[in-house]
Amino acid sequence: AQKVTQAQTEISVVEKEDVTLDCVYETRDTTYYLFWYKQPPSGELVFLIRRNSFDEQNEISGRYSWNFQKSTSSFNFTITASQVVDSAVYFCALRNTGFQKLVFGTGTRLLVSP
Amino acid sequence: GAGVSQSPSNKVTEKGKDVELRCDPISGHTALYWYRQSLGQGLEFLIYFQGNSAPDKSGLPSDRFSAERTGGSVSTLTIQRTQQEDSAVYLCASSEMLADNEQFFGPGTRLTVL
Numbered sequence: 001a002q003k004v005t006q007a008q009t010e011i012s013v014v015e016k017e018d019v020t021l022d023c024v025y026e027t028r029d030t031t032y033y034l035f036w037y038k039q040p041p042s043g044e045l046v047f048l049i050r051r052n053s054f055d056e057q058n059e060i061s062g063r064y065s066w067n068f069q070k071s072t073s074s075f076n077f078t079i080t081a082s083q084v085v086d087s088a089v090y091f092c093a094l095r096n097t098g099f100q101k102l103v104f105g106t107g108t109r110l111l112v113s114p
Numbered sequence: 115g116a117g118v119s120q121s122p123s124n125k126v127t128e129k130g131k132d133v134e135l136r137c138d139p140i141s142g143h144t145a146l147y148w149y150r151q152s153l154g155q156g157l158e159f160l161i162y163f164q165g166n167s168a169p170d171k172s173g174l175p176s177d178r179f180s181a182e183r184t185g186g187s188v189s190t191l192t193i194q195r196t197q198q199e200d201s202a203v204y205l206c207a208s209s210e211m212l213a214d215n216e217q218f219f220g221p222g223t224r225l226t227v228l
Contacts, residue, residue, distance in 0.1 A: 042221075043221060045219035046219075047219075102149075102217060104156060104158075105156075107156065107157075
């Protein structure tokens with residue numbers, strides 16, 4: 001079975017604060033892919049990052065960073081110095097090798113106020 | 115280049131009517147996916163096409179739902195005898211053939227069944 005849990009339903013921060021969005025996944029497969037997508041108020045899902053299960057290196061892209069830990073089945077996303085434009089719903093997703101479908105978490109709504 | 119496009123952007127229909135939703139994938143993308151986003155169910159996979167064939171239809175909720183893809187490009191999702199619980203945003207995504215490629219999403223069609 002595949003499952004993605006995003007326990008944080010909504011997070012509110014003030015601009016310039018750092019914020020971490022949690023993602024915990026379940027899968028029996030040893031090979032899989034993890035993703036983060038952003039859904040701004042306009043509604044369109046925007047791809048942020050893909051990580052395969054063999055690559056546990058953390059990644060940083062500007063103010064965004066991702067921490068992948070197989071030992072805890074987590075793939076957390078941190079935004080440093082948050083900005084109002086970061087306000088959106090963020091989805092974590094899992095895809096097992098051999099299957100094409102993405103299994104999404106329920107999303108975390110991030111509200112960044114000025 | 116152009117992204118995934120979907121039409122119509124909004125559709126209001128009466129219970130019992132049939133509706134057709136259209137998706138134009140990114141040019142050259144051989145894989146196409148349909149998802150549904152609703153308040154109660156989150157983001158759910160419906161069906162996946164590779165070329166014109168659909169190897170995975172496991173997410174279609176009932177036999178009232180069908181989809182086809184012609185010419186390895188445009189896809190149509192048809193819902194027959196719509197019910198109020200079909201109200202949702204229907205999202206289409208496409209990706210290149212390689213298995214580990216990310217899926218790019220369209221803006222969605224918001225379906226409201228009265």
